[in-house]
Amino acid sequence: MPSDTSLIWLILSLNLAALPHFSYQPLWVALLFLSMMSWRSLAIWQHWPLPGRQHRTLSLVQWVVAAGAGLLMLDSYGNFIGRDAGTALLIVMVGLKVVEIRNHRDYYISCFLGYFLVVTNFLYSQSIPIAALMLVIIILMTSCLISLNDIKQVLSKMAQLKLASKMLLQAIPLMLILFVLFPRIAGPLWGLPQDAHTAQTGISNSMSLGKISELIQSDAVAFRVKFDQTMPAGHELYWRGPVLWNTDGTTWRELTLPSHSEPRPPIISTTGQPSIYTVTLEPHNEHWLFALDVPTVFPTSFGASLAYGGELLSRKPIKQRTQYQLSSNTRFSMNPDTDHYLNEALILPKGFHPRTRALAEEWRQKAKSPEDIIDMALNHFNQQPFYYTLTPPALTGDTIDGFLFESGKGFCEHYAASFTVLMRAAGIPTRVVTGYQGGEINPVDGYLVVRQRDAHAWTEVWLQDRGWVRIDPTAAVSQDRIELGMSELLPNALRAPLFFSQSEQLIDIWQQLRNNWDAVNNAWNRSILAYGPELQKSFLSKLGMINPNWQSMAITLFAAFSLILLITSAVLLYPRREPDPVVATYQQFCQRFVKLGLVARYAHEGPIDFARRMTHALPHYQTDIGHITAQYISLRYDQSVSSIAEFKHSVKHFKPNK
């Protein structure tokens, strides 16, 4: 029977390992797990009965709980397969197992289930804090195993934890070898379960007024960009995402193509120098790959292609952090290759926005050319009382009319949507482009970080001889948003949390901290998490492996393991003498004099001779030298009566100087 202390520590470690799961598991999983843990704890402290031979009814209770958990599981997930259901099953089983720990074997099983729990946490998050927490839990689990085997209970908990940490440190070479060499094969076998990628925030494929302004609350990183050479100016940083055409009066959506027609990319011509850059995109569970307007060269490895709106799409949804290299030109002209798309960019739902349509009609009669109408609209935004605000009032009824003629307070999506309605009403093909604008350079590692709060919406109008031309009506209202970037406009409360938002200096400190932390995360992402099949191949080639396929990796892995085992056993089997602590401390003492430039103790110099020589050199330390020498002699050459601790203490506090 394991000791109570070991059990308590095991329960504590298991609780810690299960804790992160409770945020996404159904409540009953947490309740069941915690009640089982409490039962076991009360059995230790209050001598509550446990299921077993003496208490057959309690065994029955246990069975009922298990059956009930199974039913709840079917109710919550429909089966036992998948990431969430599998984790729930594991948590429930750990809870039930802990109640019935009766011998060492049960304890072992619970410990190993605990290690499994640690692994499942990485199915949900691979961030640095989670990794750190899991490391702590692994040390705790290992110390539990140590305490189980420490039958005479000679080790304190601190010593157990120390030993566990030491053992984990010793495992680092094996870990590194496994990390580098274990063959990483692309494919479902090694991938995460299907339901592992859900609920990521980000730009969606539809826009309604008030939706993007929710995003600015989020500090989360959308993607990071590293430019090879110079970065384009801030007002040119338009990261194109989904292009929206269809509207029902309130919500804007992507173009739904007739099923028989193939989407055709626009015809793009560019001038000037292209910018080459690498994007590391955080998973968003959608198809689009954000690119600087407009991408000219893009990778074909994951089936990236230009859609009809000029946005870059991947064949599969982005479920993991993805890296791709692009080349973009900020000076370009874009033309649709059929008129079909142009017609789609003129459609307005019947019966909506009567006042807006009237205004547009008025402008169309006054204007000589489409450019005039655009200027009128921008001037209208610029000169009438329109305000750029992050907290627009809620609009009821016809939202576009309400915004243009009543509230006048809006966010980028208000301006983009109402501008598009105006233009379409005036007969100019117009579409809404969503994506991100701007981004912040992290001075720590030089990466441009684009966050969810940089989400933006702008418009493109089609002009006969110029093709699609980008018009950002938000710029007509708030030049700062485009020139300075989003974070300059944010109120303090949104730029930094709680305490840090109280003054400019604190915000600066917060941003520095955030930049550093972001750089660390970026490095972690690029070097640890991104180490997949391709990175592994290129890394191993750099190390000199000629043809890094999975066979050669397996052979190298095996060889490296054998080598490590060989070295370890050689070290373990080689006879060696433990250094005597008394001698080691005395050598420290002798070393103190060397620092003063005195001749070190000769190998054949006895303690008294040495003390005499040192006293001669440093007469005012005679007492100390004599005292320490006497302690050493009594410890090393006499029937020891002095304590080593005292000797160590004397030597530690002996700090001679000339």
Next chain:
Amino acid sequence: MTSPNTANILSAVNDIIVGKHQTSRLALTCLLAQGHLLIEDLPGVGKTTLAHTLAKVLGLDFHRLQFTSDMLPADILGVSIFDRDAQKFHFHPGPIFSQLVLADEVNRATPRTQSALLEAMEERQITIEGQTHPLPTPFFVIATQNPSHQIGTFPLPESQLDRFLMRLAMGYPDAESERQLLSGTSRQLLLQQLNAIIDPAALITLQHEVSQVHTSPALVDYVQKILAFSRESGLYVHGLSPRAGLGLIRAAQAWAFIEGRQQTLPEDIQAVLPAVVSHRLQARDGDAQHDFSASLIAQVPIP
């Protein structure tokens, strides 16, 4: 630092043997370690005086044996003579039955006579005609030997030299001591006036106390390293024997005791090492004059 009794003994000895502090201290060490002493030097430098002084100071009964080439073992050990009245042999003990025997110029005697002495020294008893006669306790032999290149000598073989715990050389006195010696009272007269400082029983107690001086494993380690070095370095014809090692430790214990300590230190080993090993080691390169014990000390690190 010296223990009171031994300090008194030494100062008394040094009153007579002037300028030879180290030698007289080593000689006392040898006696306290229950070892026999070989003094090797030219005639007239005070070998006999030293032996005589020690005997006097320690209150031992003293007998001097002048070895000659025609000496027989019986002249040392004694003879059994038939007693007519008692109708049996009666043993007449020889001069060896003394607590301190000075075997003067031992290398003048034949090997046969030498070996009779050395056997007695080793066994601390003699056996004549089936009868065993124990020698008195304490029992010391101080043998003196002239340098072997003098004419008419039988130098002691190496195997016999091993029986002596120490070999000392007196050397000429320094100028100051020699002047004192020449101008002062006759040594013989001083010797006669000398009183014993302790008695043989006290000496035996001292010897017992010496054997109780603590020898730690660390020190044994050091001695073993010295022995191993003497065998493995290739500098010497033969390495040191285990008996030499035992002698080193015993002598070091006595030295530490004289220093007033209750534990043996590497310094004690180093202090007695030249006297203990010099007659047991022979340098391979044949350079007899070279003081190889110093290099032995320098080359073995203290563990």
